[in-house]
Amino acid sequence: MSLQDWYPLALSRDIAAGTSAGTRVLGEEFVVWRDSKGAVHAWDDRCPHRGMKMSFGFVRGDHIACLYHGWQYDTAGQCQYIPAHPDLEVPQTIKIPRFATIEAGGMIWGCFNGEDSATPPAPDLPSEITPLRSIFADCPAPLMVAQIAKTTFGETTPDVAAKTDRIVDITLGDIKLIAGVQAIADGESALHLVALGELDASKLKPLSLWAEQLRRDAEAVAKASATTEIAA
Amino acid sequence: MSTPTLYNYDLDENCYKVRLMMSCVGTEAKLVAVDVVPGREHLSPAIRAMSPSGSLPILKQDDLVLYEAEAILSWLARAYDPDRRFLPDDPDTFGKVMMWLTFSARELDAAVDARATAMMDAPGDIDALRDAAREALRIMDDHMTHQHFDGLEFFAGATATIADIALFPSFALSRDFNIDHDAFPALRRWARAVRKLDGFITMPGIPEYH
Numbered sequence: 001m002s003l004q005d006w007y008p009l010a011l012s013r014d015i016a017a018g019t020s021a022g023t024r025v026l027g028e029e030f031v032v033w034r035d036s037k038g039a040v041h042a043w044d045d046r047c048p049h050r051g052m053k054m055s056f057g058f059v060r061g062d063h064i065a066c067l068y069h070g071w072q073y074d075t076a077g078q079c080q081y082i083p084a085h086p087d088l089e090v091p092q093t094i095k096i097p098r099f100a101t102i103e104a105g106g107m108i109w110g111c112f113n114g115e116d117s118a119t120p121p122a123p124d125l126p127s128e129i130t131p132l133r134s135i136f137a138d139c140p141a142p143l144m145v146a147q148i149a150k151t152t153f154g155e156t157t158p159d160v161a162a163k164t165d166r167i168v169d170i171t172l173g174d175i176k177l178i179a180g181v182q183a184i185a186d187g188e189s190a191l192h193l194v195a196l197g198e199l200d201a202s203k204l205k206p207l208s209l210w211a212e213q214l215r216r217d218a219e220a221v222a223k224a225s226a227t228t229e230i231a232a
Numbered sequence: 233m234s235t236p237t238l239y240n241y242d243l244d245e246n247c248y249k250v251r252l253m254m255s256c257v258g259t260e261a262k263l264v265a266v267d268v269v270p271g272r273e274h275l276s277p278a279i280r281a282m283s284p285s286g287s288l289p290i291l292k293q294d295d296l297v298l299y300e301a302e303a304i305l306s307w308l309a310r311a312y313d314p315d316r317r318f319l320p321d322d323p324d325t326f327g328k329v330m331m332w333l334t335f336s337a338r339e340l341d342a343a344v345d346a347r348a349t350a351m352m353d354a355p356g357d358i359d360a361l362r363d364a365a366r367e368a369l370r371i372m373d374d375h376m377t378h379q380h381f382d383g384l385e386f387f388a389g390a391t392a393t394i395a396d397i398a399l400f401p402s403f404a405l406s407r408d409f410n411i412d413h414d415a416f417p418a419l420r421r422w423a424r425a426v427r428k429l430d431g432f433i434t435m436p437g438i439p440e441y442h
Contacts (some may be wrong), residue, residue: 014417019424022414055414056407058441067439133377134414190415200383208381212374 002113003028006123008166008192009042009101010108013131020064022055024110027185030099032108035062035075042110042209043077043098054096064205102123105154106131106194107180123167132174133176133192133202137213139222140164141181141189148191153210175199175207187222233311236261239279241268241354245344247289247399248299248435253305253397255430259312261291269352302333305394318394328388332395339368342401343387346409353356353360358409365412369419376418385425392429400426404438 007025010034020033020225022045029045031054041064043054052068061066063080063082065172071094079094100111105125113119137144145168149160159171170177180192187207193202193211238254238261240247248290250324252262266288267273274286283290283299291307293428298304307318319329319434342364348354349361387395401420413420426432427440 012418014420016421016424019420021417021420022412054236055412056441132403134415203382205378208374208377 001118003110005120006102006104006109006111008107008182009110010193011055011131011134011192012040012103012106012108014134015040015108018059020055020057020059020212022053024184024188025064026213027181028112029053030112031057032101032110033059033064035059037062039075040101040103040108041075041098042108042112043096046096047071048079048096087170090129105129105180107176108178120148125167126196128198129178129194129196130199132199133208133211134190134192134213135157135221136184136188136190137215137218138188139218140187142182143180143222143224143225144191144214144218145181147214148220151210151214151217152207172210175187175203175218178206234294235295236291237264237299238262239266239282239288239292240268241274243329243436244268244288244433245347245405246287248401248438249301249397250289250291250304250308251435252400252433253308253318253394254312256397256429257308257312257318257413258431259308261303273417279426281366283349284285289415300337302339302394302398305398306333309394315398318397319393319394320389325393329393329395335371335399336395336398339371340365340402342368343406343409347402348406350409362409362411365402365406365409369406369411372399372403372414373418376422382423385422392426396422396426401435403436408437417426 003025015032015034016219017038018036018222020031023030023032030041030042031045034040036041045055047054049071050068054064054066056067057065063215065072070083071079072120073096074080077096077098079090082088082090100119102109102122106122111119136227148170149158153172157172161169163169166181168179168181170179176196178194182190184190238250240263274288281285282297287299289301289304291304298307306319328426342361343355346365347360349356351356383389386392404423
């Protein structure tokens, strides 16, 4: 793995305490989970026993358990309990590779440069935000980002400033959004969207509808360009 | 009223909807197991005398015979839920419940077919069915995203209705036809709320926890 920077994985809001979800970065599979104390973890999404996805499993307290045979892992990724062998002292070698995580700007970020090695500085993002939503689309991440300025918000044309290929500032009239850009795989991407300041439901709903239209537009462009490639 | 009889196949999500609803309103049916795979018993003359297409579930009580899960859910809501929690009377909520019941039987039926094709060798274009099922799940996720903005945890409002019961299984079972839950954060939150309902029960492929 050489994903040696911070990659956005989800909105913090969407990984509640005691829950897990699968995700991918450039095709690599990870499980993101939050223990009952509120700490976030990102690991390889694979149980060492039978290769089952850990994201299909369940969180209890500060352990995550595999859905398949219930093997339980602590926050260090160490298997602590095997239900079929309750008296067994589990060997230290049964361990799931885990990666650094931080939360910034209302998003969960993962850095995949190997356990306990140094991590780059955290993304510099404001903390006074309202989570909007994540939007997932079947299109490459650069296409999704390029589409943002083209999908109008009512009469307003979005003003877009990419700070990096993973952090994009979007201005929609008097509303400012930040998008965390996730390149899920070759033709799949997600935007994790937060709004600056405090917004209520009446403000969030039109923004969410705009994000849905952005998804439709981006996928239509991706589909049209795929058709053109085949024709060429 | 005498105890109803439910013609049931445990692996069929439409049968599960009815079992789940019965459990939530605290009633029971006499279960008659129909051997769909491999027996194809749902296509037998005895079953088709009640449900002409052979679709399950079928509910029978005295002279009443009902098929189509959404109709049976509605009947259960009127017959066994005196407080009308699962099918409220007020016109707006009633309309929303009906809208999502129709959605469940139409748009989301692609998910039922996708699962039957993937798991039980039913004929069908799995890619087209999966695409249609994903589109339906996206519409559901978008809706629940908006509901959550308003602090509402269920499809038609603050409390669960038969719309949630009708929509739940296809999302919970979507990995059976290779659609993961990764891209549906609002549905993950909703599914946790459904799992916490009093009377929640499981079926093969839908564990209690998540």
